[in-house]
Amino acid sequence: MKQTISTRQCGIIMSLLLFANKILVLPSLLYENSKADGLFILLLLLAIEFGILMMFLKIKKVYPLLSFYDIITLHFGKIVAKIVYFLLFLYFFFKIMLIFNISYMYFHVQVYIDASYYIFIFIFMLAMTTSVLRGIRPLARGCEFFYLFIISCLIFSLFLSVANYKTFPLFIDSPPKNFAAGVFKYLFCFGDMMVIFVIMDKMEIEKNMVKKMIGFFCTSAVIILILCFMFYAAFGRTSFLYKNAISDIITFSYRFIDLGRLDIISILTVMFLSVLQLSLYCYALTECFMKVFSKLSRVYSIAVFDIAFFCIVVSSVVNYLEVVRIGESAVNYLAIFLQIVVPLIIFFISLKKRGKEDEKIY
Amino acid sequence: MKKFINAVKHTPMLLALIFILLFFFPSAITSPPESVSNPIVTAVGIDRNDEKQFEVTLLTFLSYPNQSYAESYEVYTCTGENLSEALTKAALQIGKSVSLFHVHTAVVSEKLLEEDITPALDYLVRVESLPQSCLLLATNVKTKEFIEFIKELNSQSDINLEELSFYNSNYISWEDTTIDAYLQDYYSPCRSFMMSYFPLVEGDINGIPLESSSSGGGGGSQSGGGASSGGEGSEKGSAQSGSKSASQGGEKELVNDGSELIIKDGKKVSILTRELLRGVNWFNPKTIGAELVLTDFTDENFSNAELVYRVNRKQIITNLEYENGVPIYNANLKLYVSLVEMNSNKDDLKKKHKDSYVSEKVREEIEENVKQDIMLVLEKLKSENVDILQIYDSFYRWKRNETKKIMKNLNDPSDFLKEVVFRFNVSIYPN
Numbered sequence: 001m002k003q004t005i006s007t008r009q010c011g012i013i014m015s016l017l018l019f020a021n022k023i024l025v026l027p028s029l030l031y032e033n034s035k036a037d038g039l040f041i042l043l044l045l046l047a048i049e050f051g052i053l054m055m056f057l058k059i060k061k062v063y064p065l066l067s068f069y070d071i072i073t074l075h076f077g078k079i080v081a082k083i084v085y086f087l088l089f090l091y092f093f094f095k096i097m098l099i100f101n102i103s104y105m106y107f108h109v110q111v112y113i114d115a116s117y118y119i120f121i122f123i124f125m126l127a128m129t130t131s132v133l134r135g136i137r138p139l140a141r142g143c144e145f146f147y148l149f150i151i152s153c154l155i156f157s158l159f160l161s162v163a164n165y166k167t168f169p170l171f172i173d174s175p176p177k178n179f180a181a182g183v184f185k186y187l188f189c190f191g192d193m194m195v196i197f198v199i200m201d202k203m204e205i206e207k208n209m210v211k212k213m214i215g216f217f218c219t220s221a222v223i224i225l226i227l228c229f230m231f232y233a234a235f236g237r238t239s240f241l242y243k244n245a246i247s248d249i250i251t252f253s254y255r256f257i258d259l260g261r262l263d264i265i266s267i268l269t270v271m272f273l274s275v276l277q278l279s280l281y282c283y284a285l286t287e288c289f290m291k292v293f294s295k296l297s298r299v300y301s302i303a304v305f306d307i308a309f310f311c312i313v314v315s316s317v318v319n320y321l322e323v324v325r326i327g328e329s330a331v332n333y334l335a336i337f338l339q340i341v342v343p344l345i346i347f348f349i350s351l352k353k354r355g356k357e358d359e360k361i362y
Numbered sequence: 363m364k365k366f367i368n369a370v371k372h373t374p375m376l377l378a379l380i381f382i383l384l385f386f387f388p389s390a391i392t393s394p395p396e397s398v399s400n401p402i403v404t405a406v407g408i409d410r411n412d413e414k415q416f417e418v419t420l421l422t423f424l425s426y427p428n429q430s431y432a433e434s435y436e437v438y439t440c441t442g443e444n445l446s447e448a449l450t451k452a453a454l455q456i457g458k459s460v461s462l463f464h465v466h467t468a469v470v471s472e473k474l475l476e477e478d479i480t481p482a483l484d485y486l487v488r489v490e491s492l493p494q495s496c497l498l499l500a501t502n503v504k505t506k507e508f509i510e511f512i513k514e515l516n517s518q519s520d521i522n523l524e525e526l527s528f529y530n531s532n533y534i535s536w537e538d539t540t541i542d543a544y545l546q547d548y549y550s551p552c553r554s555f556m557m558s559y560f561p562l563v564e565g566d567i568n569g570i571p572l573e574s575s576s577s578g579g580g581g582g583s584q585s586g587g588g589a590s591s592g593g594e595g596s597e598k599g600s601a602q603s604g605s606k607s608a609s610q611g612g613e614k615e616l617v618n619d620g621s622e623l624i625i626k627d628g629k630k631v632s633i634l635t636r637e638l639l640r641g642v643n644w645f646n647p648k649t650i651g652a653e654l655v656l657t658d659f660t661d662e663n664f665s666n667a668e669l670v671y672r673v674n675r676k677q678i679i680t681n682l683e684y685e686n687g688v689p690i691y692n693a694n695l696k697l698y699v700s701l702v703e704m705n706s707n708k709d710d711l712k713k714k715h716k717d718s719y720v721s722e723k724v725r726e727e728i729e730e731n732v733k734q735d736i737m738l739v740l741e742k743l744k745s746e747n748v749d750i751l752q753i754y755d756s757f758y759r760w761k762r763n764e765t766k767k768i769m770k771n772l773n774d775p776s777d778f779l780k781e782v783v784f785r786f787n788v789s790i791y792p793n
Contacts, residue, residue: 109491113461114396119386126382170759237549238542241487241494251495 407505478628569615641739
């Protein structure tokens with residue numbers, strides 16, 4: 001039986017994925033690129049993400065039962081669909097590497113500096129593999145179960161950060177070319193909507209689908225924007241020195257020293273978020289793999305992923321800085337194609353051919 | 363057994379749990395606590411020795427079981443061509459890998475401040491995990507001597523460095539005197555910062571002395587370290603450094619008179635005395651409780667009296683504008699004062715004036731005093747070319763285009779301060 005998830009679960013998945021790579025390193029990287037104007041880059045990239053969500057909702061309305069793969073096949077044939085899905089496979093693999101390395105850096109600094117890389121590899125791989133093998137439904141339920149906790153912790157962290165507020169960030173202080181370059185450079189931290197494109201056939205259409213999805217999107221987007229604002233307000237010119245935004249905005253003040261480890265709140269949040277995000281990306285990756293190599297089952301696809309992931313991570317070819325460097329250069333071209341061009345083409349074609357294709361499908 | 367195998371088959375997470383327990387539980391149980399493998403460094407001193415080598419001093423809490431409640435602190439000093447070498451040597455000396463996560467206070471010497479200290483701080487923050495929120499202060503002696511003095515002082519009197527610098531940072535300084543605040547100012551256009559200054563001075567100067575009884579040695583244990591304040595006094599000596607520091611610091615006293623060092627480009631420019639700092643702090647909303655002394659005061663109720671007023675509340679409204687291309691800094695300062703002390707003759711005292719006594723003459727004199735304070739410090743800052751009040755930043759933030767125009771004719775944002783005309787309006791109200 002095909003596993004399905006509700007609109008609410010899909011919204012929660014999207015909402016949690018939206019936090020990926022944005023609440024730890026991104027505010028610092030954006031500041032390095034274009035000072036406090038990085039907030040506008042974030043705003044624009046979130047707006048692009050919102051546009052992709054709106055396209056997704058439209059496509060879903062037009063093709064309520066088809067998968068993204070089926071839609072591409074319908075219009076461009078199987079080979080194009082396989083190429084797109086293979087690129088998505090590579091893209092998701094990169095995203096997993098990015099989330100893993102950023103999370104590792106975070107836990108390494110905040111929790112346990114002596115912990116070896118292997119412990120993290122083992123724990124995350126175990127969680128990813130198990131979640132993928134259990135299927136999307138338990139994973140979606142897991143996300144649903146932790147969602148309120150995660151959101152509450154994030155809001156509480158923002159509340160605590162008010163104590164560290166120093167000065168209103170100085171906006172419009174970097175050259176416009178930095179802004180344009182920043183939008184391109186940090187596109188790789190976005191594109192989380194592609195996961196819901198890949199699992200779109202598993203999503204049940206319910207009443208108020210659009211409202212619900214927009215609601216979940218806005219919740220995450222507002223939290224991310226406030227976090228970035230508070231980060232710049234707390235650290236100002238030294239924002240580029242801090243790499244763990246969600247923890248730093250709480251623990252920074254020496255006035256909190258005697259209160260103990262307040263960052264336990266953000267540590268727990270990042271812990272749950274990392275595991276869920278990695279599992280979701282891993283699930284989407286195996287979906288792509290199964291579509292490209294249609295004769296292989298999910299067990300094979302996750303086995304291939306585990307081996308590839310383990311070899312790359314252990315060989316130390318890729319570390320946090322290297323992943324970010326790759327993301328800032330090569331991956332962005334892939335991101336533009338997959339995050340923007342492909343959804344845009346499908347969106348326009350689906351609108352144009354709606355009448356004819358509807359007859360075919362049903 | 364069959365049931366168990368079936369259960370495991372249907373719930374692979376159970377298998378994973380068993381796997382985790384087998385691999386990680388024994389090592390987690392048997393691994394020693396981090397405090398055994400890492401010393402807890404609560405204060406760090408950075409200095410240069412006579413051979414121009416880096417000298418790092420660590421005030422370190424070493425945890426080991428004992429039968430008293432006293433915490434054992436030690437001072438370790440190591441030198442090296444660079445900070446990495448010095449810290450590596452410190453680890454060899456202590457026998458534990460040094461981590462600076464728990465440092466609350468970083469001390470630099472005036473000698474080190476002859477060069478830009480930012481590379482050293484940057485290294486400690488980026489590589490050695492020195493918290494940027496830790497307090498940063500300067501002293502006139504070698505940091506080794508200073509930290510040993512502080513260790514002794516703490517064991518004798520519960521006065522600790524963190525509380526002293528915390529108090530200054532909260533009530534005396536223009537801004538938080540943390541490493542982050544330093545770096546914020548270092549990366550600002552004017553690159554100027556004010557750092558807390560705690561000199562050790564010889565002689566009886568009404569500073570904070572060490573008790574002479576301790577000079578015989580035995581001050582190795584202390585109750586608070588850099589972190590806490592309660593507890594026992596010196597009970598026993600791991601006298602390695604205790605007697606040494608007492609002999610070194612016995613003749614000296616710690617002076618905390620609220621003076622600060624002006625730092626520009628990471629180097630010391632000059633000392634801002636407490637009197638001059640008063641002028642700065644009239645702009646500073648967080649400093650309250652300043653005293654205003656009117657000497658030889660005479661009006662209809664007093665004759666040749668000395669009146670002390672305390673500022674209980676103040677309100678500062680600033681307005682920045684340009685007049686014919688000249689930057690004008692308008693500040694409206696409202697002070698809510700109360701009369702707290704009267705040194706006057708018997709007749710004056712008999713009148714039992716209320717603490718809200720503010721006559722027209724009082725107003726005039728206080729206004730004059732405040733303006734005098736401000737003009738003195740502004741003259742000093744202009745002559746030193748240091749914009750610690752971030753005046754340029756304020757103009758750039760609120761009047762960007764006009765400020766950019768002026769900057770075309772100036773070499774450095776620090777020069778902007780000289781162009782600014784200050785206008786003050788001081789109003790005095792009884793609290």
